[in-house]
Amino acid sequence: MKNTLLERPRLKSPGRFVLPQIASDIPVRLGKESVKHQVLAKFALAAEAIGIPLPGGDFVSIEEVVNQQWGNYYKATMGQESTHYLAGNLEIIVSNKRLEARIASSPNLIIVQAKPVITALESKMAGLGWYVLDVLGRAAGHAMNVYDCRILGYQSQVYLFEAESDEEFVKNLFHEENGSYPKAEDIPLLIEAYRDDYAYFPSDVLRQVDGHKHLLGWTDGSSTVSRRAFVVKHAEAALARIALEPELAKCVQAAIALDKLFTKDKVRAFNWSGEEVDPEEGEDFGDYPEQVGAVCIVAWEETDMLLEMIEHSERCAYENGTAYEYQGMAWVPLDASSKEIKNLARELQAYLGRWNAMAMLVSCFPFAEEQ
Secondary structure, eight states, X not given: OOOEEOOOOOOSSSOOOXXXXXXXXXXXXXXXXXXXXXXXXXXXXXXXXXXXXXOOSOOSOHHHHHHHHHHHHHHHHSOHHHHHTOOOEEEEEEOSSEEEEEEEOOSSOXXXXXXXXXXXXXXXXXXXXXXXXXXXXXXXGGTOOEEOHHHHHHHHHTTTTTOSSHHHHHHHHHHHHHSSOOOGGGHHHHHHHHHTTXXXXXXXXXXXXXXXXXXXXXXXXXXXXXOOOOOHHHHHHHHHHSOOOHHHHHHHHHHHHHHHHHHHOOSOTTOOOSOOOOGGGOOOOOSSOEEOOOSEEEESSOOHHHHHHHHHHHHHHHHHTOEEOEEEEEEEETTOOHHHHHHHHHHHHHHHHHHHHHHHHHTTSOBOOOO
């Protein structure tokens, strides 16, 4: 940066200052940009204070420092599973109003099958397999959405008139077309007649999950499986006294570790409904925002119908203008205190810890074969 002297007329009166010309790359007024850089610098220092080292080397901007700092932390602390099994992008953004840490949805999700592992665990102890799957299903409540059989159960209801049995479906369909319900003795014939016109019935959806209604989020009073209520201490006791193959033991251990991290996440800082939009972003997700995207896809076994329902769900959200593509988001205002900024750094660090544990659990399931 070079300063040059402005030419001034000589004055008889001594003691006058000669003003330098300010270089063109220095802003004439310090406005929001300066404040934003200060907040980012505070965020970088707050992260360093909780054990995330500042990067070395030459940097052009504070944005580059922050990105490199968290990038280095990710590479140093996260397992390979975190990248190979879960999809998402960390974004640290500062606007004129706030500092945000976002987990943006990413395409190219991996698909795993739950059935081989869950049924193997259930054969060892009733309820153990369902415990593992229940822990996985809780991830959405901690800003890590999973496309699993619940979206199959929910989305298919749109086409099935909210019916969970073939008999209920044809009754509702007949009523829709005729304004009255059919006689009980006519229902079997109606089932056969309607099959020519409709791609799938509730029984077809149920076959996707071997009749386990609870996987679809449907009422499971008539489920063929008796689910035993499990919590962490039950899983730990089972792990201690049951001889499990190494891979199954690893799966239960991963579920227990993730369960404990979920329990610690009481604040749920990254949970985001899509409604708290930064006005400067200009985004409008509609009156009923819908999350689009997930960290992975967990099928029971078959994938065709599940993928079809995922596609329907995302397309509807986009067409309705209600889609938002973030797994989670947390922020502080630009005038946040040092404590608030440090809490944001700490919450982001904890989120990445849950991400890593989640990836470890997902890695215990086999990849789904292309169908």
